[in-house]
Amino acid sequence: MNQPEKKDNPNKIEHLIGVMSGKGGVGKSTVTYLTAFALKQKGCRVGILDADITGASIPRIMHLPRYEMKVCGDFICPVETEQGLKVMSISFLVDNEEQPVIWRGPLLSRAIRQFWGEVLWGELDYLVIDMPPGTSDVAITVMQSFHLSGFIFVTTPQDLVSVVVARSMQMAERMKVPVIGLVENMSYFICPHCGEKTSFFGQEETARLARQFGTELIVQIPTSQEFARMPSDGLDLSSPLVSAVLDKLGQKIVEKLG
Template structure:
């Protein structure tokens, strides 16, 4: 099944004679310069989704791939700060908007890059948010990528719906944390992907534990990891279990998150490289 066929199958308005009038097919540009598109989503905020997106993209770049990040969290963007990119210097060329690049060559497009002040508030309603995401896909000169990671806002609202329904996704990585509330809500995100016929590659359990810097004892501030439980209940594999690490915060605050070595994410990147769903 092609990506376009998958998008048609997920359309709630599908009829036998919708080939010529289908908005879902006509509203999105088909691109040949982006090989694999992977969305990173979560049921709720505060689980480290953007950090995982940035680290996963960095792991892919370290493997020699050409990588980009589309920051679809329009009203709460954090990718530029995590990767050390400043706003206010966006330029355009013959191929469209030129995405700024990080020190490692990761191409990034985020609404925050259009503002000189990174704390500028974006007070938009749903249609404008969805329109910005589509523009970041269609009007940005991504310039030939092996992997484009789409950092979604939390929840199942307009922007995740736009991305899952219109972008030619190869799959979704779902991020959650061990709290019962987060697990309950992450199941909503899983159901959303299933409803729209978007394949879920796997899940990442973040903030699962903490190692005491003094004695090395493992502490579970949010309760024992629940990856096995969630996997059993959803049928989706947990591809990585991440600890709470101060280095994530310190490197991210300095805009150097891509420089951090993360063996768990490198293993996940290797799984994505070898995934049949992406090739």
């Protein structure tokens, strides 16, 4: 059970899961939201901590409107979405989404620790953390300060990506944070007209990465309009593709972490 040190802190969080890659733009934030939603569908109490302070995109990916943050005593209240997810992002604290956050490492690390210790998460089964790209300040803070149940690593099937993902997986190994598994995003494309499946990139990279780190591929997510449109239209629960991805994510994580 994870409990921040702040006095009278009522937070009780069973599992902290990081969603990491090392590489930018591969779908970490998309997978963070899908993972959180999948766990919510399983009946769990779930929060999302957006640890990408300088590139926050969780509120946009989740199709959330602007929210007024509320304070409860000494704590900041996370936003509670209609789907029942608790969310904290720097985007809720700035005047507008396009306002840059121009902070050096120590300030970023402090903000992350505050999002953990000074936000009233309450009792949660899972807190899913959307990591920024890279292996520097924020990644070090999250790995050192939080007692993580593990990381989900997001990759795409390109050698240029998998080499960067391998670096961040090695970082997790060195920092003794378990790897829950790999999510391969943008794995293939299915033509909406003729149904032909095209794999733009190779099909070996992720399997090789899984073998190298003794872990498994949790799910392959194709490049598709359902996911591309999430920031503008929300999560399309009527899509069999979205449901299949949510089912696999939820099932595998609950199976592994309980």
